[in-house]
Amino acid sequence: xxxxxxxxxxxxxxxxxxxxxxxxxxxxxxxxxxxxxxxxxxxxxxxxxxxxxxxxxxxxxxxxxxxxxxxxxxxxxxxxxxxxxxxxxxxxxxxxxxxxxxxxxxxxxxxxxxxxxxxxxxxxxxxxxxxxxxxxxxxxxxxxxxxxxxxxxxxxxxxxxxxxxxxxxxxxxxxxxxxxxxxxxxxxxxxxxxxxxxxxxxxxxxxxxxxxxxxxxxxxxxxxxxxxxxxxxxxxxxxxxxxxxxxxxxxxxxxxxxxxxxxxxxxxxxxxxxxxxxxxxxxxxxxxxxxxxxxxxxxxxxxxx
Amino acid sequence: xxxxxxxxxxxxxxxxxxxxxxxxxxxxxxxxxxxxxxxxxxxxxxxxxxxxxxxxxxxxxxxxxxxxxxxxxxxxxxxxxxxxxxxxxxxxxxxxxxxxxxxxxxxxxxxxxxxxxxxxxxxxxxxxxxxxxxxxxxxxxxxxxxxxxxxxxxxxxxxxxxxxxxxxxxxxxxxxxxxxxxxxxxxxxxxxxxxxxxxxxxxxxxxxxxxxxxxxxxxxxxxxxxxxxxxxxxxxxxxxxxxxxxxxxxxxxxxxxxxxxxxxxxxxxxxxxxxxxxxxxxxxxxxxxxxxxxxxxxxxxxxxxxxxxxxxxxxxxxxxxxxxxxxxxxxxxxxxxxxxxxxxxxxxxxxxxxxxxxxxxxxxxxxxxxxxxxxxxxxxxxxxxxxxxxxxxxxxxxxxxxxxx
Numbered sequence: 001x002x003x004x005x006x007x008x009x010x011x012x013x014x015x016x017x018x019x020x021x022x023x024x025x026x027x028x029x030x031x032x033x034x035x036x037x038x039x040x041x042x043x044x045x046x047x048x049x050x051x052x053x054x055x056x057x058x059x060x061x062x063x064x065x066x067x068x069x070x071x072x073x074x075x076x077x078x079x080x081x082x083x084x085x086x087x088x089x090x091x092x093x094x095x096x097x098x099x100x101x102x103x104x105x106x107x108x109x110x111x112x113x114x115x116x117x118x119x120x121x122x123x124x125x126x127x128x129x130x131x132x133x134x135x136x137x138x139x140x141x142x143x144x145x146x147x148x149x150x151x152x153x154x155x156x157x158x159x160x161x162x163x164x165x166x167x168x169x170x171x172x173x174x175x176x177x178x179x180x181x182x183x184x185x186x187x188x189x190x191x192x193x194x195x196x197x198x199x200x201x202x203x204x205x206x207x208x209x210x211x212x213x214x215x216x217x218x219x220x221x222x223x224x225x226x227x228x229x230x231x232x233x234x235x236x237x238x239x240x241x242x243x244x245x246x247x248x249x250x251x252x253x254x255x256x257x258x259x260x261x262x263x264x265x266x267x268x269x270x271x272x273x274x275x276x277x278x279x280x281x282x283x284x285x286x287x288x289x290x291x292x293x294x295x296x297x298x299x300x301x302x303x304x305x
Numbered sequence: 306x307x308x309x310x311x312x313x314x315x316x317x318x319x320x321x322x323x324x325x326x327x328x329x330x331x332x333x334x335x336x337x338x339x340x341x342x343x344x345x346x347x348x349x350x351x352x353x354x355x356x357x358x359x360x361x362x363x364x365x366x367x368x369x370x371x372x373x374x375x376x377x378x379x380x381x382x383x384x385x386x387x388x389x390x391x392x393x394x395x396x397x398x399x400x401x402x403x404x405x406x407x408x409x410x411x412x413x414x415x416x417x418x419x420x421x422x423x424x425x426x427x428x429x430x431x432x433x434x435x436x437x438x439x440x441x442x443x444x445x446x447x448x449x450x451x452x453x454x455x456x457x458x459x460x461x462x463x464x465x466x467x468x469x470x471x472x473x474x475x476x477x478x479x480x481x482x483x484x485x486x487x488x489x490x491x492x493x494x495x496x497x498x499x500x501x502x503x504x505x506x507x508x509x510x511x512x513x514x515x516x517x518x519x520x521x522x523x524x525x526x527x528x529x530x531x532x533x534x535x536x537x538x539x540x541x542x543x544x545x546x547x548x549x550x551x552x553x554x555x556x557x558x559x560x561x562x563x564x565x566x567x568x569x570x571x572x573x574x575x576x577x578x579x580x581x582x583x584x585x586x587x588x589x590x591x592x593x594x595x596x597x598x599x600x601x602x603x604x605x606x607x608x609x610x611x612x613x614x615x616x617x618x619x620x621x622x623x624x625x626x627x628x629x630x631x632x633x634x635x636x637x638x639x640x641x642x643x644x645x646x647x648x649x650x651x652x653x654x655x656x657x658x659x660x661x662x663x664x665x666x667x668x669x670x671x672x673x674x675x676x677x678x679x680x681x682x683x684x685x686x687x688x689x690x691x692x693x694x695x696x697x698x699x700x701x702x703x704x705x706x707x708x709x710x
Contacts, residue, residue, distance in 0.1 A: 006343065006350055026343070026353035033342045036335065041363060070608075071476030075490065083493045090501030105497060142477055180363075181607045189361035190332055196363045237599060237633075277633070 002059070003029060018047070018054040019200075019208045027195040028055065037153055037174035039189055042197035044179055045241020052134035052175035059173065062131040066118040068141035077145070078158055080115045089113070109162035120158060123168040130170040139178040143185070150188050200242060202229050202301060208242060213249050219298070223260045224249050226294035226301070231272065234282065234290075240272040247271050260295070262288050310345075311337070317376050318359070324372050326365045332358060348377075444676040447649060449530035459534065460570065462676060463541045471689035472513040473609040473639070481510030516609045516639060516689075517548035521597065523616035524581065525555040525588035531646045531674075532585075535615060536577065538679065540570050550605045554593035555583040560601070589622030590659055594630035602637050609639040611686065615673060617647050620659025627659055631666035640689055642669040644682070649674030668694050 003009045009025045028051070031038040040048040056063035066077060086108040093104055122133040138146070152158065153174065157167040176192060178184055200208060205225045209216060216224075228245045240248075248271045257264055266283050273279045282290075318333045336358040343350045352373060360369050443455060444462075451459060480488055488507040496503045520539060524532050543549040543565045551562050559581045567573035578584070606612070612634060620627060635641045643663065647653045649672040655664060664670070669685065672678045 022349060023353045023356065026350055027357040030339045030342065030354060030357065034335070034339055039361070069476070071478065073477065081490065081493065083489050086493060087501055094500065101497070101500075104500075142475065144477060179603075181603055183604070186327070186361060190329055192361070193357040194361040195357050196366060235595075235599065277629070 003032065005029070012058050013054055014211075016054045016057050017211045018050060019204060019211055021200075021204065024051070024195050024197065027193045031175075031193050032173060034193075035171055037176055037192040039184075039192035039194045040175065040177045040197055041180055041194070043199070043239065043241055045243035046197045046199060047242055048177040048197055049134065049136055052132055052136075052177075055173060055175065056132040059129065059132065061129040061173075062126055063134060064118045064122045064131050064172070065134045065136060067136050068138050068145070070140060070142050072141045072145050074148070076117055077148075078117050078119045079160060080117065081109070082113045082115050086113055105162075111163065114160070114163070119152065120166065122172040122174075123156065123158065123166055125168075125170050130168070130172045133172040133174045135174065135176045137179060138176050138184055139180060139182045146185055146188055150185075150191070153188070153191055199232055199239070202226065202297075205229065205242065205245060209245060209249055212246055213253070216249050216253055217258055220252065220257065220259055221249065222298035222301075223294060224252065226297040227260060227265070227290060228272065230290040230294050230297075231282070234286070236273065236278045236281070237275045238273070238278065244272045260291060262291060265291055317355075317372075320376055321359065321369065321372050324368050326360065326368055326372070328359055332361075444680075446676075447674050448534040448646070451534065456533065456537075459676060460537050460541075463537055463679065464544075466541065466545070466679060466683055468542060468545045468683055468686065470515050470518055470611060470686045471691075472515050474511040475514050477512045478509040479512050481508055484508035484510030486510075514608075515548070516611050517550070517605065517607075518542070518686075519550045519552075519605050519610050519612045519638070521552045521554060521558075521594075521612070521614045521616075523555065523588060523590070523614075524553045524584055525619070526585045527588070527617055527619045528615075528646070529585045535673070536574060537570065538673075540565050540573050544568065550601075552597065552601070553577075553581055554588075554590070554597075555586045556589050556593075557583050558593040558596045559583075587621045588616075588619055588659075590616060590618075590620045590663075591622045591624065591627030591630055594634060595626060598630055598633050598637070602634070606637045611640045611642065611689070612638040613642045613644055614663075615644045615646075617645055618643075618655060618657045618660030618663065620657070620662075622659075624658045624662045628662040628666070631663045635666040635668070639693060640668045641666065642671060642685075643667045644671050644673035646672065646674045648672035649678060 003012055006022065006026050006029045009029045010020065010022070013020050013025065013028075027038060030036070038051070040051060042048055052065075053063060089108050090104060093107065098104060118133070122131055125131070135149070138149075156171045157165050159165045174192075199205075202225060205228070206221060209221045209225060210218075213221075224245060228240055228248070232239045248268065251268055251271045252260075252264070255264065255268070265287050269279050269283055269287065273282060314333065314337060318328050321328050336355055339354050339358050340351075343354055345351065355373065356366070356369060360366055443458065446455070478484070478486055480491060486509045488509040491507040492503050492505070495505060495507065498504075520542065522535055522539060528535075539551050539561075543551055543562070549562070550560070551565055552558055552560050561577050561580060564576035564580055565573050567576060631641075645655070645660070648655075648670065655661065655670070671682060671685065673682065
């Protein structure tokens with residue numbers, strides 16, 4: 001389906017189990033309408049990557065993912081020749097008496113011997129639908145790759161010297177994510193629709209847990225979310241994201257818990273906090289304090305079904 | 306679209322720029338194109354559309370929200386910003402307007418050393434206007450004893466120091482004469498000349514890049530005597546290399562990287578003094594490092610950064626916290642260097658509580674009190690070892706006291 005209004009985007013995302021806010025839905029809607037890349041920033045675990053997956057589902061198209069890392073180059077991002085097969089082919093041609101260099105070259109540098117990497121794949125629409133291209137954690141790649149991407153995002157074409165220029169008939173839907181371990185250059189961000197994904201509100205997060213883990217008891221869900229929300233107010237190195245909330249819910253379900261208590265909270269803190277310093281700081285008194293507040297909030301706050 | 310709205314949008318863009326959000330015409334065009342797709346009477350959608358097309362940095366979101374609220378309440382009034390909104394975030398455009406021309410500033414900006422010859426010695430400190438010995442005296446004189454003229458002179462000398470920080474091997478490969486990975490593409494290409502026979506193997510080698518540098522400079526009361534020269538030093542440093550992040554701290558941490566981007570030193574210093582709120586006050590190193598580790602560590606310490614802390618170690622804050630934060634800082638950077646101006650004084654012993662707490666986590670403890678010490682620092686940075694020094698494990702710290710019963 002192709003959404004025709006922002007509300008339709010929100011509904012479609014919800015139907016695909018992704019709860020979102022209006023701002024992000026607007027950005028997604030415009031990205032689809034204007035054919036502009038979507039640039040998502042935010043703390044780890046707030047569901048940036050998920051947006052691309054859900055979008056691919058929603059548009060019923062293929063998701064092509066490019067995970068960035070330092071030193072990512074054309075060979076692994078765009079295309080590579082299959083050298084082993086090329087050599088075999090040369091030997092076979094030789095055996096058949098072929099001696100003409102031009103003809104050999106033409107044969108072995110044909111699309112058959114081309115290994116397509118994500119960016120080249122993304123230029124080809126399958127079943128008439130352009131794919132969703134996820135460029136994940138762009139901040140991990142280096143400036144050289146960023147510069148290359150800038151060029152690609154404006155022209156949607158790639159030149160392979162031996163074959164020629166490949167151009168996208170329909171540009172893919174592009175989602176770029178960054179964790180901000182490095183600032184991405186403004187020139188690139190300006191070509192995109194920018195959205196900063198924040199931690200969700202209490203009500204939103206309850207909705208997320210409900211949609212993702214429907215088997216969790218309502219009472220437990222409310223307690224978990226209230227506790228995590230309290231935890232996010234602390235001065236920690238790494239605050240728990242939505243991903244951690246979901247992990248924790250799953251963990252508590254696996255332990256057959258129906259509600260939070262001090263003992264189980266202390267024992268499972270490691271699911272929420274990923275730095276030993278943070279765990280040591282919270283475990284014990286602070287955790288109990290937070291728990292008391294969270295249990296209160298879970299009972300009183302709105303957001304009930 | 307009605308001409309009125311168009312007009313307001315252009316003015317809105319101008320207002321945002323005045324408030325320090327850098328916006329390009331192409332972003333305005335994108336915004337206008339986006340408006341074709343949303344119902345204009347819906348104010349919330351209008352807001353989100355403007356936000357995702359016009360802003361591309363998180364820092365600017367807050368300014369944007371305030372300007373948006375103010376401007377669209379009555380767009381006819383727009384144009385003159387209320388004082389609270391002006392320059393909340395120093396953007397490049399506002400800076401360009403405010404910067405005095407070199408002629409107005411009263412003196413020429415210090416000449417830039419542009420010797421690209423890698424064979425040249427790292428530092429060129431010859432000044433033909435001076436004979437050898439006065440220069441030598443100045444180089445060894447302590448910063449706090451500098452007269453006004455000497456400061457000006459030292460400033461020029463400092464601008465000529467060359468900072469070549471040790472390079473790290475990146476994971477990007479490029480063709481090279483020898484290396485650990487074969488360059489299949491080039492080897493196969495070349496092989497075609499010989500009917501597919503790989504006559505010569507070609508290699509790829511790792512590309513090298515300078516390490517990012519992060520400087521944290523103490524500007525509390527006890528450091529006041531050195532502050533001026535150190536700021537000159539920081540300015541010179543951020544204009545000789547590309548990746549330098551600069552922070553100052555006393556009772557709170559302030560990032561001054563953007564202030565120092567002004568080429569003109571005096572304008573840069575004015576910008577710094579406008580931004581920094583805690584000049585010559587107390588020192589809470591631990592708390593400031595905590596803020597740095599929490600808010601900035603992940604953003605500026607990647608890619609093998611070298612961190613320099615400039616402080617005399619007089620700390621009135623929580624010493625235990627200082628130790629913990631030093632440990633975290635050391636673990637997250639490539640090398641942690643502490644520059645102490647007192648170390649230049651003969652007989653100085655780092656006995657203050659703060660210094661004692663920090664010492665175990667410092668990789669290099671160096672003086673910074675005269676020009677010679679800066680030259681030595683430059684030489685040191687150039688020759689950093691290609692491996693990290695051994696790090697203490699967090700488990701070495703007694704944890705039992707923190708754990709509950």
